[in-house]
Each structure stands twice: as C-alpha cells, then as structure tokens.
Amino acid sequence: MEQEANKKRKIIHIDMDAFYASVEQRDHPEYRGKPVIVGGSPNSRGVVATASYEARKFGVRSAMSSRRAVQLCPDGIFVYPRFDVYKDVSRHIREIFSRYTDLIEPLSLDEAYLDVSVDKQGIGSAIEIARLIKQAIKDELRLTASAGVSINKFVAKIASDMNKPDGLTFIGPSQITGFMEQLPVEKFHGVGKVTAEKMKKMGLHTGADLKRLSENEIKQYFGKPGAFYYRIVRGIDEREVQPHRETKSAGAEDTFPVDLTEIETLNKELERIGALVATRLKRHNLKGRTITLKIKYSDFKQITRNQSLPFATDDLEVIVKTAQQLLAAVDHEEKAIRLLGISLSNFGEVIAIHGNSTQLSLFD
Template identity: 65%
Template sequence: MYRKIIHIDMDAFYASVEQRDFPQYRGKPLIVGGMPEGRGGVVATASYEARKFGVRSAMPSKTAQRLCPEAIFVFPRFDAYKAVSRHIREIFHYYTDLIEPLSLDEAYLDVTNDKQGIGSAIEIAKQIRAAIKDELQLTASAGVSINKFVAKIASDQNKPDGLTFIGPSKIESFMEELPVAKFYGVGKVTAAKMQGMGLHTGADLKKLSEEEMVRHFGKAGRFYYHIIRGVDNRPVQPHRETKSISVEDTYQQDLTTRAEMLPELETLSSRLAERLQRSGLKGRTITVKFKFHDFTIITRSLSMPELIHTEADLKMAAITILNNAPVDSKKVRLLGIGISNFELPVHKKEDSQLSLF
C-alpha cells in the first residue's frame, strides 16, 4: 500500500504575515531581514513583488537593495511568525498526528490513515489550504504524492497558492524531465558538477549505475540513484529531534586568504544567529566547513564551555576556528558554519516542538 504524503509550504511566509498585518506593505516589494546599511544583513524572506526583481532568501541585503531599489525592508517579528505556525499546526492536527515540521513555514504530513476518514490526500490538502486562507488570510502551496521527496518537489511546482499531485504512475516520467538543479538536496556546486558531466535532467542521471553515482557524488549518490526512480522510504517523523543547525554559501570566485574568508564567516554567523533565535535553541559545539576548489572538504569544530547562541559568540568561535584551520594556499569555494550539542531550557523541554514549528 502506498503512503499518502502531503508537503505544505507557506508562500513567502514572513513577508506574507507582514503584508497581512500592515496594509501599507500590500502589493509592494517587501524584504524581511537585515537592513542594507547593516554589515552582514541577509534576506530572510522576500515578497513575490520583490522576487520579480531577482531578490531571493539568503541574499545579502545590499545586493537585494541594488536589484530592487524601491524595496521596503523590515525586521522580522519571530513571535508573530511562531504564533501563526502554531495555528497552522492545529489545522494539521485535525487531519493527522503524523506531522514532521521542517521549519516555521513547512511540514510533511502522512495522511495514509487520516483522522477524519476522508481517504483522499488531495482533498485533505485542499481543505488544509482553504482553512489556512479562511482562518489566517495566508496562502500555502501543497505537494501530494506517495513519498516525501516527490511531495516536496511537487509543492514547488505551482507556487504561490498551488496544489500539485504526482501519482505513482507519473513519478518516474516526472523525475526524468526534472532539471538536476531542481532536485531537493542538490546544491549549486553539485548541480554545476552534474551539468559539467553532461547530466542535465533526471533522465541523464538515470543512465548512471548506483556504483557510478556513489563514485561521483559520494554517499548522496546512492540517495540520488533511488529517488530518480521514485523510491524514498523515509517515514514522516513527528518527533524528529534537531541535532544541528547550519548555513553555508558557495562563492562565484574562490576565496584564497583568511582575510577574504573572515567577513564571509561573519556573515554566515549572523545568519546562523537568526536561525537559532527562531528555533529557541542554544548549543555548545561550533563547526566550520571548508570545501576547496577540488571539491575536497574539511571540517573543524570547537566546543564551548557554556551554551551559546548570540551572533557575537558565534563570530568569536568562527574566527578562532579559522585562525587554526589549514587553509593556507588553498582555494575555498564554499564556507559553512553550524552549531550542535543542543540543550533546551528546562521550561521548553516538555514542548520542544513549539520552538521549531
């Protein structure tokens, strides 16, 4: 028996909440995130009016301002977004308790055996989207399929305010036509590597054996081999524990000195601090990831004596790691920073999901 999986993804979530709550922002290019005059500011979310100019999440705020000079910048209101997320989760629970939140604005739902006895995942997705619109005046896009991977890709096909169903008989043909850059989990560097090998679509990937996929792409190659054939047996995990949070960037020009890497790590630290603020988590272990021009990767970690979460503490740890990392005479094409070894405050342990969704 096939699973019935829904992936719900809110449309331009933070920006949509701001436009809902403040009529003066409606219909205008709105950017939620760091101010362009501040060092290291990045876009958290952009409204669809701003996206028409090429503004995207995680883009430096100064770049966003250059692309869209008329954009309105506002600071995020995470308490408001968390309150909306809790309401959305209540809507989900009317249909199923098998809910796996990925962030404040998206989640997987397993409705194979739905609580209302509706039986149709498509109908449930329609009802959820209608409830979100009626109760919260916001829109959500949904993907419906038999597994998580395909459902997530489907939810992105008709954004905003769309619903896409990819049934069992259509999965392989759909995946064969999909550009490799659209595969969830394939980043810019991996997509570029695939395209450099003449692999532009899922059909191209399908020509490689599992051994060839692993040889070219490491452990991820085995995952790609299966999902291109529509095979993804991962269950929806309603109590998934967050073990780490990280951010990373790939650079168009390689970084060759610590002086060039330092401001980039500071920017990444700012973004990581924002994610930690949203999640309500604090951690002890900071890890910096270096990917070099030849695609080799090293990581270096630092464990702190106290729990940290502030931007200042993250930057200090990142700088310490950078100063001791073996990166001399190296060309760095990607930097990442992450935090792990979490410990929730005592008063949140019994309801930890509220801090994540």
Template identity: 60%
Template sequence: MSHAAPIQRKIIHIDMDAFYASVEQRDFPELRGKPLVVGGSPEGRGGVVATASYEARKFGIHSAMPSKTAQRLCPEVIFVHPRFDVYKAVSRSLHEIFHRYTDIIEPLSLDEAYLDVTEDKLGIGYAMDIAREIKKAVREELNLTASAGVSISKFVAKIASDLDKPDGLTFIGPSRIEAFMEGLAVEKFHGVGKVTAARMKAMGIYKGADLKTYQEADLVRLFGKVGRFYYNIVRGIDNRPVTPYRETKSVSVEDTYQEDLTTKEAMLEEFLLLTAKLQARLKRNGLKGRTLTLKFKFHDFTIITRSRSVDGFIEDEPMIQMLTRQILDKTDLTEKKVRLLGIGVSNFNMPNADEDRENGAGGPIQLKLF
C-alpha cells in the first residue's frame, strides 16, 4: 500500500523594514534621509533604542542600544517618541493585505509575520509571486517597504527575509536548503546568541557544516534541549506549522553579558536598561500584567526565577523598577556569577496571587519574545 508524500508547505516570512522609524519618516518628511531613533532619550537617565532608521544604522546604532551610546556614535541623531497607536493602525492595515492571500497568518510582532500560502486564496500558485504582490501592496498602499523570505519552513523563510534588507525578496528552495544551512555562519542561526556563538567558535564550530559533524546526542549534552533543534535545523528539518493564533502568556526581554555580573548593584543597573525595552513591548502590544518575573542564569548554566504579583496591574516603568528592586533585594545571590538576566511580565488575565518561585537547571520560565 503506497502512502502519499506529505504536502510541501509554502511559507513566507514578512518583516517590515525599520518599521517604527520608517513610519515616522513617512509621516514627517523633514525626517527623511536623516539618522533617526525611535524611543529613548539621551537626557536624564536615558533609555534604549526601539528602532533605528537605516541612516542611523550606518553609524552602528541598533535596537536595544542605550540612547547615550547612540548619541555618542552619531551626535546629530534625532530622537522621537514612539507613537504606538499609529504603529498598531499600520499593522492592522498590513494584516488586511495579508488576508487577501491567506488566513493562515502567525504574527510575531506588529511588523513581522509568517504566512502559509500553500493554498492561497487567489489561486496565484507561486509563493514568490504572492510575496511580490504583498510587497507591492505594502509599498503602494502603506508607502512603506517590507522584506520577504520564501521557503518550505519557518526557520529558513525567516533567515531568507534577513538576507537582502531593506526591500528584499529571497527564495531558498528545497534543493538549496541543506547547502545553504551548511554555509551559514552560526551567529546567523536564530536562537544562537552572542555567548553561544562564542562557545561554538571555541569548539571549532563556525558554520552549519561544522555543526553538522556533531551527533544529536552530543549537541544535547553540550547545549541542552536546544541541541536537538540545532541538529535538525542544520539539516533543513523544521516541521513547525504556521499557527494563526497564539495566546500571549508573557512578554519579556533578556540579555547575556560578556563578563559575569557579581554584584546586585551591577545587576540592578542592567535590569533598569531592560525595563525600558520591556515597557515598550508591553505598550505596543496593549498588555498589562499582574506578575513580574526576574530570571538569572549563572556561570554554571543553572537558572532561577523570582516572581512578584501585585493587586491591579503593572502599568508603567517606575512600577516595574520598584518591583525589580524589591525582588532583587530578597534574592540570595551570594557568591553567584550571573551571565544572563531576563525580566518579564505575565498573568494578564488570571487572578492575582503573591508568589516566589525558583526553578533549577533545565527549568527556565516560559518567556514569550515579540
């Protein structure tokens, strides 16, 4: 008895180009062609960059960078406050365009989404043609540009969308995927951060081809559960479906440090930098939660989390900072070397309950990144 071959999916990853900054330059002609940062301010305590225009990126400015650093790199950079209501309205228009072609849409943020166009509504047939039409509609109707990646899996489509920014369109077909992954630098693998990339390079793993020489069991032993993902993805195996709806359980940000943090003062300083970015993500997604969680990963890769819930909602940056100080004061970090910090808000709809939690190695909090 013969079995039909599985349907090969047609996946498009759409990523708007410098979204917030591009909307500001679209709406205010005097900002066009100038180095622009949305979010943060070099005044007072400052903040962090939410989005930088391509003109600003030429100076090395990027998202999550402290505003004071951005100004130091480019003294003439222009800072503007984010207009999240406008960005949300543009995002709704963007999704109206998507829905002309498919209803299987997985949003990752206001400006980024996966589309499964295997059965496209207009019967166009070719995913590249659909991507071209979407890009054209975005340009003509929204006066913005988007980059698109097209492939048979989410992982490869996402990488493809990054290859020719801005206004790019890249197709990586089934016959090219393994060779493409073999030639990809490890730091380009989504999910491989700076510290993991440095660790891989110290082991002689510079590209996918180097990663491919390791057995699955070895990668799991070296990197934990994510090692199984590395083993599969370097072989082009990614069967995750495009999921039209995902309930947001938490919103968080985290950072890994080149040098371990050993004092609470240093940790608090880093948490305050992360707070601004967390608040921006909450605001742009219209979310208010009741529980704040701090995450600590130590030098030996063990992880603990500490949480605090409040009556009402965690609504603003000062409140996040206050709770962060309270949690940090109560956390025993004696003789601990911290290599990663994370901060997140959850419990958006559930009843309030005060809590303190601790997870050992292998049990990190579920963090949803946008």
C-alpha cells in the first residue's frame, strides 16, 4: 500500500549547477572557463561556499577551508560572495517553479523539491515539466540546473546528482528496486562518511547488502537512522513536499580521525566547524539565538551544552567564541574527545542579507 501511494506522486528535485560560481561566471565573462572559488580569502580562515566545475577538477569542494583550496588550485580565482545577487536569482527561479505547482519545498537558495502530481498547466508529465523548468532557467537566467524525477523525494534527489551539470534523470517505479540495490552506501542521502565506513567494514557496500539485514538488525547497528535506511533501500519514502517547512536548527559536526585532548586543538576544530555552521546559516538566511555544543567522548558518552543569547546571530566570531566558552566550562574528567558539533536554533524571522554587516565575518 505504501509503495502504491508513492506511485501516485510525481516528484522533481531541482539542483542548480555550482550556483554561486555559475552566477559569477555569468556576470563576469573573464571568469568563464576558469576555476572560480566563491568564499573566503585564501589568506583567511574562511571557507569555500561553492566552486566552479573547473575548480572541482582540482579537488576543491564546498565547506573546504580557503587555505586548503588555494593549495589544491593555486590559479583559482577567489570571489567574495554576493548574497544579494544570489537571493534575487533564487527568487526568479522560485517564480519559474510556481508556474507549474504551488507545492515547492526549498532546501536552500539553489535547491528545491516540487510535487507536480497535479500541475497547474495540466501537462501531466513530470519529465516534461522538469525539461520546461530547466529551459526557462537557461533562457531567462543564463544558468543551468540539474533535475531528478521520481515517485519520492529520496530517489529524485539522488537522480538529480547523477548527470551533472545540466542533467535530467528519470527513475521510474519499475527501476527503483534495481537502482537502490546497486547504489553504493556512501551515495545514500543521510549516510555520512563515518557511517559509510562503518558499513563497509561490516561488508555492506551497496543497497543490496543493506537489504539483507532485517529491520531489527539494521536498527541495532545504526540506531534510529536504521529504520530510515531499511525503508529507503526498498524505495519507500512517504515524506511529502512541504511548502512551509520550518527549519528548526542548523549545524555541523565532525568525528576526528584520532581522539583529541589538547584544548588548543579542540578550539581550532571549533573554529572550523563554526565556519561550516555560519555558511549554512547564511545560505538559508537564518539567525539563531541558541547555540548548542555537542561533545562525544572516546567512551561514546555524549553530552550537550547550550547558551541562549539576547539577540539572534549568524556571526562566525560569536558562534565560535560561545562554543569555546561552553567547551571550557565542561569538566571532561580527563577523557579524550572523538566528536564536536555546533548547532544554532531558536530562529527568528528570515533575515535580509542586504546591509547586514555580520555577514562579512564569515569570509573575512
């Protein structure tokens, strides 16, 4: 019955191609065909927001430190982000989506789900609608997008990433079982590097391998996410496209290759993680009042500490200093730390980037 319900849906996932970098190449002809890196200066502690496909050939990726990026790509053109421009382009893209459906769930400025099960223009074909949307983006904005089309959000999202840039991939109901079985575990949305490595050490390399586990077994090995993996590997995803989805928190965390004890090293890791959080906040145009620090020790004991501020912030320095103060206030009982995480919550209204001086701290 669940799969039958899914078959009634026509879901499109649209993902702009190297969005910020593509906008810069569009607006600056001298950048076209060259490795463009949008983000902080290579002489700062900033991070990469987006890299053009020319830069990605050198291994440059989003959320990488700018210093590392310049090591990989010495001839890269570093460009300070113009969030006001990206927001205007994103509004135009959203307007194009709305010509076909009101069921639009934006994930960020450059990515969204669309439910076109019943489309405004009566076209009836999700593939044709995706093609029309891609063409409109190309004609009206001189940018390219990749689209994935399927019967649920999970498969559509994976499909959109299969033929980038400027791709259009359809995975129909009859293809899903085989597709999910051959999919490498690291390609599963929601499976991070650490979990993927754990799976591989257990001999679980593909969806077919995961499928051999019972629901109880997979939950025993991977906790609560195991129930999600169990259903997804079978192509079951009942999540609806949510036009008014409320973001409750934004954060980042990292498990270290070796357990850490030195406070100086831990503080440096908080600086790096804080930069990722600040990037995500600005990408979603959010400011939060509550900063939460997550700590996992070498014995896998986990604690959280939080601080609520009198004002909402997305400022990198405020985020990092607060997290470092929370870390310093904890009695670690001489235990080594294997994971740190920072998240912000208690959001106010969506902020306008225009004229917002705190934006500068991320890339300074």
